[in-house]
Amino acid sequence: MKKILITGGAGFIGYFLSKQLLKEYGEDVRLTLVDNLRRGRMDADFKELLEDKRVKFLNLDLTDLSAYSQFGNGYDQVYHLAAINGTKIFYEIPHEVLRINTLSLIYMLEWFRKENPQGKFCFTSSNEAYASALSAFGQLPIPTPEKVPLVIDDPYNARWSYASTKLVGELFVIHYAKMHNFRALIVRPHNFYGPRAGYGGHVIPDFCERIAAHVDPFPIYGADDTRTFCYITDAVRAMQMLMDSSKTDGQPIETVHIGDFEEITMRELAEKLFKAVGWKPKELDIKNGPPGSVKRRLADVSKLQSLTGWKPEVSLAEGLKRTYDWYLKNPSKK
Numbered sequence: 327m328k329k330i331l332i333t334g335g336a337g338f339i340g341y342f343l344s345k346q347l348l349k350e351y352g353e354d355v356r357l358t359l360v361d362n363l364r365r366g367r368m369d370a371d372f373k374e375l376l377e378d379k380r381v382k383f384l385n386l387d388l389t390d391l392s393a394y395s396q397f398g399n400g401y402d403q404v405y406h407l408a409a410i411n412g413t414k415i416f417y418e419i420p421h422e423v424l425r426i427n428t429l430s431l432i433y434m435l436e437w438f439r440k441e442n443p444q445g446k447f448c449f450t451s452s453n454e455a456y457a458s459a460l461s462a463f464g465q466l467p468i469p470t471p472e473k474v475p476l477v478i479d480d481p482y483n484a485r486w487s488y489a490s491t492k493l494v495g496e497l498f499v500i501h502y503a504k505m506h507n508f509r510a511l512i513v514r515p516h517n518f519y520g521p522r523a524g525y526g527g528h529v530i531p532d533f534c535e536r537i538a539a540h541v542d543p544f545p546i547y548g549a550d551d552t553r554t555f556c557y558i559t560d561a562v563r564a565m566q567m568l569m570d571s572s573k574t575d576g577q578p579i580e581t582v583h584i585g586d587f588e589e590i591t592m593r594e595l596a597e598k599l600f601k602a603v604g605w606k607p608k609e610l611d612i613k614n615g616p617p618g619s620v621k622r623r624l625a626d627v628s629k630l631q632s633l634t635g636w637k638p639e640v641s642l643a644e645g646l647k648r649t650y651d652w653y654l655k656n657p658s659k660k
Protein backbone atom coordinates (compact mmCIF):
# COMPACT_ATOMS: atom_id res chain seq x y z
CA MET A 327 0.00 0.00 0.00
CA LYS A 328 1.48 3.39 -1.06
CA LYS A 329 1.14 6.16 1.52
CA ILE A 330 1.45 9.71 0.22
CA LEU A 331 1.27 13.10 1.94
CA ILE A 332 0.48 16.26 -0.04
CA THR A 333 0.75 19.69 1.57
CA GLY A 334 -1.30 22.36 -0.16
CA GLY A 335 -3.61 19.49 -1.07
CA ALA A 336 -6.67 21.75 -1.41
CA GLY A 337 -4.86 24.01 -3.87
CA PHE A 338 -4.76 23.96 -7.64
CA ILE A 339 -1.92 21.48 -8.18
CA GLY A 340 -2.64 19.51 -5.00
CA TYR A 341 -6.21 18.72 -6.04
CA PHE A 342 -5.25 17.50 -9.53
CA LEU A 343 -2.20 15.65 -8.23
CA SER A 344 -4.49 13.80 -5.80
CA LYS A 345 -6.80 12.80 -8.65
CA GLN A 346 -3.82 11.63 -10.70
CA LEU A 347 -2.38 9.52 -7.86
CA LEU A 348 -5.78 7.93 -7.15
CA LYS A 349 -6.14 7.10 -10.84
CA GLU A 350 -2.59 5.77 -11.16
CA TYR A 351 -2.47 3.57 -8.05
CA GLY A 352 -6.14 2.60 -7.73
CA GLU A 353 -7.02 0.83 -4.48
CA ASP A 354 -3.35 0.58 -3.60
CA VAL A 355 -2.91 4.12 -2.24
CA ARG A 356 -3.81 6.25 0.78
CA LEU A 357 -3.51 10.03 0.52
CA THR A 358 -3.21 12.52 3.35
CA LEU A 359 -3.90 16.09 2.25
CA VAL A 360 -2.81 18.99 4.45
CA ASP A 361 -4.03 22.54 3.87
CA ASN A 362 -5.16 25.51 5.96
CA LEU A 363 -7.61 26.57 3.21
CA ARG A 364 -6.05 29.99 2.98
CA ARG A 365 -6.19 29.79 -0.79
CA GLY A 366 -7.36 26.27 -1.56
CA ARG A 367 -11.13 26.08 -1.19
CA MET A 368 -13.61 23.64 0.28
CA ASP A 369 -15.60 23.80 -2.95
CA ALA A 370 -17.76 21.12 -4.59
CA ASP A 371 -14.76 19.56 -6.40
CA PHE A 372 -12.70 19.28 -3.24
CA LYS A 373 -15.63 17.98 -1.17
CA GLU A 374 -16.18 15.27 -3.76
CA LEU A 375 -12.50 14.30 -3.58
CA LEU A 376 -12.72 14.04 0.21
CA GLU A 377 -15.64 11.61 -0.06
CA ASP A 378 -13.17 9.04 -1.43
CA LYS A 379 -12.28 6.65 1.38
CA ARG A 380 -8.65 6.60 0.26
CA VAL A 381 -8.31 10.31 1.06
CA LYS A 382 -7.85 11.95 4.45
CA PHE A 383 -7.83 15.72 5.00
CA LEU A 384 -6.01 17.59 7.77
CA ASN A 385 -6.91 21.25 8.11
CA LEU A 386 -3.63 22.51 9.56
CA ASP A 387 -1.39 25.54 9.32
CA LEU A 388 2.17 24.49 8.42
CA THR A 389 3.65 27.55 10.12
CA ASP A 390 2.32 26.16 13.41
CA LEU A 391 4.87 23.71 14.80
CA SER A 392 2.22 21.77 16.74
CA ALA A 393 0.54 20.76 13.43
CA TYR A 394 3.26 18.24 12.63
CA SER A 395 2.41 15.84 15.45
CA GLN A 396 -0.82 15.06 13.56
CA PHE A 397 0.89 13.90 10.37
CA GLY A 398 1.86 10.41 11.49
CA ASN A 399 4.66 8.84 9.43
CA GLY A 400 5.55 5.96 7.09
CA TYR A 401 4.87 7.99 3.92
CA ASP A 402 6.48 6.65 0.74
CA GLN A 403 6.24 10.06 -0.87
CA VAL A 404 5.72 13.60 0.39
CA TYR A 405 4.81 16.39 -2.02
CA HIS A 406 5.36 19.77 -0.37
CA LEU A 407 3.22 22.11 -2.46
CA ALA A 408 1.89 24.49 0.20
CA ALA A 409 3.02 28.06 -0.34
CA ILE A 410 1.60 31.52 -0.76
CA ASN A 411 1.29 31.90 -4.50
CA GLY A 412 -0.21 34.44 -6.94
CA THR A 413 1.57 37.46 -8.44
CA LYS A 414 -0.81 40.05 -6.97
CA ILE A 415 -0.14 38.75 -3.45
CA PHE A 416 3.64 39.12 -3.89
CA TYR A 417 3.11 42.87 -4.20
CA GLU A 418 0.50 43.12 -1.44
CA ILE A 419 2.11 41.11 1.41
CA PRO A 420 5.73 40.30 0.50
CA HIS A 421 6.75 39.93 4.18
CA GLU A 422 4.08 37.24 4.71
CA VAL A 423 5.05 35.43 1.51
CA LEU A 424 8.63 35.30 2.81
CA ARG A 425 7.64 34.15 6.30
CA ILE A 426 5.04 31.54 5.41
CA ASN A 427 6.84 29.90 2.48
CA THR A 428 10.19 29.66 4.23
CA LEU A 429 8.98 28.75 7.71
CA SER A 430 6.67 26.00 6.46
CA LEU A 431 9.46 24.51 4.33
CA ILE A 432 11.91 24.48 7.24
CA TYR A 433 9.34 22.86 9.54
CA MET A 434 8.47 20.32 6.84
CA LEU A 435 12.10 19.36 6.29
CA GLU A 436 12.70 19.06 10.03
CA TRP A 437 9.62 16.82 10.36
CA PHE A 438 10.66 14.78 7.33
CA ARG A 439 14.24 14.14 8.38
CA LYS A 440 13.18 13.10 11.89
CA GLU A 441 9.92 11.24 11.25
CA ASN A 442 9.90 10.11 7.62
CA PRO A 443 13.48 9.88 6.26
CA GLN A 444 12.80 6.63 4.34
CA GLY A 445 10.32 8.48 2.07
CA LYS A 446 10.95 10.67 -0.97
CA PHE A 447 10.40 14.45 -0.76
CA CYS A 448 9.21 16.65 -3.63
CA PHE A 449 9.54 20.44 -3.46
CA THR A 450 7.75 22.67 -5.94
CA SER A 451 10.09 25.52 -6.75
CA SER A 452 9.27 27.91 -9.58
CA ASN A 453 10.62 29.42 -12.78
CA GLU A 454 10.53 32.67 -10.77
CA ALA A 455 13.72 31.48 -9.01
CA TYR A 456 15.72 32.23 -12.16
CA ALA A 457 13.40 34.71 -13.88
CA SER A 458 15.27 37.88 -12.96
CA ALA A 459 18.53 36.55 -14.46
CA LEU A 460 17.16 38.10 -17.63
CA SER A 461 16.97 41.66 -16.32
CA ALA A 462 20.19 41.23 -14.32
CA PHE A 463 22.36 39.91 -17.16
CA GLY A 464 20.29 40.85 -20.22
CA GLN A 465 20.12 37.25 -21.38
CA LEU A 466 18.83 33.84 -20.50
CA PRO A 467 19.25 30.80 -22.75
CA ILE A 468 16.01 30.01 -24.55
CA PRO A 469 14.83 27.31 -24.04
CA THR A 470 16.04 27.63 -20.46
CA PRO A 471 17.67 24.58 -18.89
CA GLU A 472 17.69 23.78 -15.16
CA LYS A 473 21.30 24.83 -14.71
CA VAL A 474 21.03 28.61 -14.92
CA PRO A 475 21.93 31.03 -12.11
CA LEU A 476 19.21 31.63 -9.56
CA VAL A 477 18.94 35.38 -9.24
CA ILE A 478 17.11 38.13 -7.37
CA ASP A 479 18.05 41.28 -9.26
CA ASP A 480 16.32 43.73 -6.92
CA PRO A 481 15.42 42.85 -3.32
CA TYR A 482 13.35 46.06 -3.11
CA ASN A 483 10.98 44.84 -5.81
CA ALA A 484 8.24 43.06 -3.82
CA ARG A 485 7.59 40.76 -6.75
CA TRP A 486 10.73 38.83 -5.93
CA SER A 487 9.59 37.97 -2.38
CA TYR A 488 8.10 34.72 -3.68
CA ALA A 489 11.03 34.01 -6.02
CA SER A 490 13.46 34.35 -3.15
CA THR A 491 11.55 31.75 -1.10
CA LYS A 492 11.88 29.35 -4.02
CA LEU A 493 15.56 30.18 -4.49
CA VAL A 494 16.42 29.60 -0.84
CA GLY A 495 13.93 26.70 -0.75
CA GLU A 496 15.92 24.86 -3.41
CA LEU A 497 19.06 25.28 -1.32
CA PHE A 498 17.30 23.99 1.79
CA VAL A 499 16.07 20.88 -0.03
CA ILE A 500 19.39 20.16 -1.76
CA HIS A 501 21.41 20.41 1.43
CA TYR A 502 18.93 18.78 3.83
CA ALA A 503 18.64 15.79 1.47
CA LYS A 504 22.41 15.54 1.21
CA MET A 505 23.25 16.01 4.88
CA HIS A 506 20.39 13.84 6.17
CA ASN A 507 20.70 11.33 3.34
CA PHE A 508 17.12 11.19 2.08
CA ARG A 509 15.70 11.04 -1.46
CA ALA A 510 14.34 14.30 -2.80
CA LEU A 511 13.35 16.03 -6.01
CA ILE A 512 12.88 19.67 -6.98
CA VAL A 513 10.41 20.49 -9.73
CA ARG A 514 9.97 23.89 -11.33
CA PRO A 515 6.43 24.23 -12.70
CA HIS A 516 6.18 26.54 -15.72
CA ASN A 517 2.71 28.07 -15.92
CA PHE A 518 0.37 25.21 -15.19
CA TYR A 519 -3.22 26.08 -16.00
CA GLY A 520 -6.66 24.55 -15.81
CA PRO A 521 -9.86 24.59 -13.76
CA ARG A 522 -9.70 25.58 -10.10
CA ALA A 523 -6.51 27.64 -10.48
CA GLY A 524 -7.78 30.41 -8.20
CA TYR A 525 -9.16 33.85 -8.96
CA GLY A 526 -6.95 36.84 -9.64
CA GLY A 527 -3.21 36.83 -10.15
CA HIS A 528 -2.96 34.21 -12.93
CA VAL A 529 -3.39 35.21 -16.55
CA ILE A 530 -5.74 32.47 -17.79
CA PRO A 531 -8.26 32.66 -14.90
CA ASP A 532 -8.18 36.46 -15.29
CA PHE A 533 -8.87 36.19 -19.03
CA CYS A 534 -11.68 33.68 -18.40
CA GLU A 535 -13.36 35.98 -15.91
CA ARG A 536 -13.10 38.98 -18.24
CA ILE A 537 -14.49 37.00 -21.16
CA ALA A 538 -17.38 35.71 -19.05
CA ALA A 539 -18.14 39.35 -18.10
CA HIS A 540 -17.73 40.43 -21.77
CA VAL A 541 -15.22 43.13 -20.77
CA ASP A 542 -14.72 45.34 -23.83
CA PRO A 543 -12.23 46.90 -24.51
CA PHE A 544 -10.38 43.81 -23.30
CA PRO A 545 -7.20 44.62 -21.31
CA ILE A 546 -4.05 42.60 -22.03
CA TYR A 547 -1.01 43.26 -19.85
CA GLY A 548 2.41 42.67 -21.46
CA ALA A 549 0.77 41.68 -24.77
CA ASP A 550 4.07 40.74 -26.44
CA ASP A 551 5.45 38.80 -23.45
CA THR A 552 5.65 35.08 -24.17
CA ARG A 553 4.94 32.06 -21.99
CA THR A 554 4.17 28.39 -22.39
CA PHE A 555 1.13 26.86 -20.69
CA CYS A 556 0.96 23.30 -19.45
CA TYR A 557 -2.47 21.81 -18.83
CA ILE A 558 -2.79 20.65 -15.25
CA THR A 559 -3.49 16.96 -15.89
CA ASP A 560 -0.34 16.75 -18.04
CA ALA A 561 1.62 18.64 -15.40
CA VAL A 562 0.69 16.43 -12.44
CA ARG A 563 1.33 13.31 -14.51
CA ALA A 564 4.87 14.61 -15.06
CA MET A 565 5.28 15.15 -11.31
CA GLN A 566 4.09 11.64 -10.53
CA MET A 567 6.32 10.06 -13.21
CA LEU A 568 9.34 11.92 -11.86
CA MET A 569 8.63 10.91 -8.27
CA ASP A 570 8.12 7.27 -9.28
CA SER A 571 11.33 7.11 -11.30
CA SER A 572 14.32 5.50 -9.57
CA LYS A 573 16.43 7.77 -11.82
CA THR A 574 15.59 10.62 -9.42
CA ASP A 575 16.64 8.72 -6.28
CA GLY A 576 20.34 9.58 -6.22
CA GLN A 577 22.63 12.35 -5.01
CA PRO A 578 22.98 15.16 -5.83
CA ILE A 579 19.22 15.43 -6.10
CA GLU A 580 17.62 16.35 -9.43
CA THR A 581 15.99 19.67 -10.30
CA VAL A 582 13.59 19.29 -13.20
CA HIS A 583 11.62 21.75 -15.31
CA ILE A 584 8.01 20.88 -16.07
CA GLY A 585 6.25 22.78 -18.82
CA ASP A 586 4.96 22.78 -22.36
CA PHE A 587 6.91 23.71 -25.52
CA GLU A 588 4.39 25.93 -27.37
CA GLU A 589 5.58 29.51 -26.79
CA ILE A 590 2.78 32.02 -27.17
CA THR A 591 2.37 35.78 -26.61
CA MET A 592 -0.29 37.07 -24.24
CA ARG A 593 -2.09 38.58 -27.21
CA GLU A 594 -2.10 35.21 -29.06
CA LEU A 595 -3.27 33.51 -25.88
CA ALA A 596 -6.22 35.88 -25.65
CA GLU A 597 -7.04 35.31 -29.34
CA LYS A 598 -6.91 31.52 -28.84
CA LEU A 599 -9.20 31.76 -25.87
CA PHE A 600 -11.67 34.01 -27.75
CA LYS A 601 -11.77 31.38 -30.49
CA ALA A 602 -12.16 28.47 -28.05
CA VAL A 603 -15.13 30.08 -26.30
CA GLY A 604 -16.76 31.79 -29.30
CA TRP A 605 -16.70 35.42 -28.08
CA LYS A 606 -14.45 38.31 -29.09
CA PRO A 607 -14.24 41.90 -27.82
CA LYS A 608 -14.50 44.73 -30.34
CA GLU A 609 -11.30 46.28 -29.02
CA LEU A 610 -8.12 45.25 -27.17
CA ASP A 611 -6.69 47.52 -24.45
CA ILE A 612 -2.94 46.84 -24.61
CA LYS A 613 -1.12 47.66 -21.34
CA ASN A 614 2.43 47.33 -20.02
CA GLY A 615 3.30 44.24 -17.96
CA PRO A 616 3.81 44.78 -14.19
CA PRO A 617 7.33 45.85 -13.05
CA GLY A 618 9.68 42.86 -12.99
CA SER A 619 7.50 40.93 -15.43
CA VAL A 620 9.58 38.62 -17.64
CA LYS A 621 9.46 39.20 -21.41
CA ARG A 622 10.06 35.66 -22.57
CA ARG A 623 9.84 32.35 -20.75
CA LEU A 624 10.37 28.96 -22.35
CA ALA A 625 11.59 26.03 -20.29
CA ASP A 626 13.89 23.36 -21.63
CA VAL A 627 12.01 20.20 -20.67
CA SER A 628 14.39 17.72 -22.29
CA LYS A 629 15.54 16.50 -18.87
CA LEU A 630 11.95 15.69 -17.86
CA GLN A 631 11.50 13.81 -21.12
CA SER A 632 14.74 11.86 -20.89
CA LEU A 633 14.00 10.87 -17.27
CA THR A 634 10.40 9.82 -17.85
CA GLY A 635 9.41 9.82 -21.55
CA TRP A 636 6.65 12.32 -20.66
CA LYS A 637 4.69 14.07 -23.42
CA PRO A 638 1.82 16.54 -23.03
CA GLU A 639 -1.54 15.09 -24.12
CA VAL A 640 -3.95 18.05 -23.89
CA SER A 641 -3.68 20.72 -26.61
CA LEU A 642 -3.80 24.41 -25.62
CA ALA A 643 -7.11 24.89 -27.45
CA GLU A 644 -8.70 21.94 -25.62
CA GLY A 645 -7.23 22.92 -22.24
CA LEU A 646 -8.43 26.52 -22.61
CA LYS A 647 -11.92 25.35 -23.46
CA ARG A 648 -12.08 23.04 -20.40
CA THR A 649 -10.72 25.83 -18.20
CA TYR A 650 -13.17 28.41 -19.48
CA ASP A 651 -16.13 26.03 -19.04
CA TRP A 652 -15.14 25.49 -15.40
CA TYR A 653 -14.77 29.23 -14.69
CA LEU A 654 -18.11 29.91 -16.32
CA LYS A 655 -19.76 27.43 -13.92
CA ASN A 656 -17.68 28.60 -10.95
CA PRO A 657 -17.45 32.41 -11.07
CA SER A 658 -15.49 34.24 -8.40
CA LYS A 659 -17.61 35.26 -5.39
CA LYS A 660 -16.14 38.78 -5.12
Ligand SMILES: NC(=O)c1ccc[n+]([C@@H]2O[C@H](COP(=O)([O-])OP(=O)(O)OC[C@H]3O[C@@H](n4cnc5c(N)ncnc54)[C@H](O)[C@@H]3O)[C@@H](O)[C@H]2O)c1
Nearest residue numbers: 334337338339361362364365366387388408409450452518
Ligand atom coordinates in the same frame (compact mmCIF):
# COMPACT_ATOMS: atom_id res chain seq x y z
N1 LIG B 1 0.53 26.77 -10.53
C1 LIG B 1 1.71 27.00 -11.12
O1 LIG B 1 1.80 27.14 -12.34
C2 LIG B 1 2.96 27.07 -10.30
C3 LIG B 1 4.10 27.62 -10.88
C4 LIG B 1 5.27 27.65 -10.16
C5 LIG B 1 5.32 27.13 -8.87
N2 LIG B 1 4.19 26.60 -8.31
C6 LIG B 1 4.28 26.10 -6.94
O2 LIG B 1 3.54 24.89 -6.81
C7 LIG B 1 2.95 24.82 -5.51
C8 LIG B 1 1.45 24.63 -5.63
O3 LIG B 1 0.93 25.71 -6.40
P1 LIG B 1 -0.61 25.91 -6.67
O4 LIG B 1 -0.72 26.57 -7.99
O5 LIG B 1 -1.36 24.66 -6.41
O6 LIG B 1 -0.95 27.00 -5.56
P2 LIG B 1 -2.26 27.13 -4.64
O7 LIG B 1 -2.18 28.47 -4.00
O8 LIG B 1 -3.48 26.78 -5.38
O9 LIG B 1 -2.00 25.98 -3.56
C9 LIG B 1 -1.19 26.17 -2.44
C10 LIG B 1 -1.98 25.67 -1.24
O10 LIG B 1 -1.17 25.85 -0.06
C11 LIG B 1 -2.04 26.18 0.98
N3 LIG B 1 -1.27 26.83 2.04
C12 LIG B 1 -0.66 28.04 1.99
N4 LIG B 1 -0.08 28.32 3.16
C13 LIG B 1 -0.32 27.26 3.98
C14 LIG B 1 0.01 26.96 5.32
N5 LIG B 1 0.70 27.82 6.07
N6 LIG B 1 -0.42 25.78 5.85
C15 LIG B 1 -1.14 24.91 5.11
N7 LIG B 1 -1.48 25.14 3.82
C16 LIG B 1 -1.09 26.30 3.27
C17 LIG B 1 -3.07 27.10 0.36
O11 LIG B 1 -4.27 27.18 1.11
C18 LIG B 1 -3.27 26.45 -1.00
O12 LIG B 1 -4.38 25.59 -1.00
C19 LIG B 1 3.33 26.10 -4.79
O13 LIG B 1 4.47 25.84 -3.99
C20 LIG B 1 3.68 27.04 -5.91
O14 LIG B 1 4.59 28.02 -5.49
C21 LIG B 1 3.00 26.58 -8.99
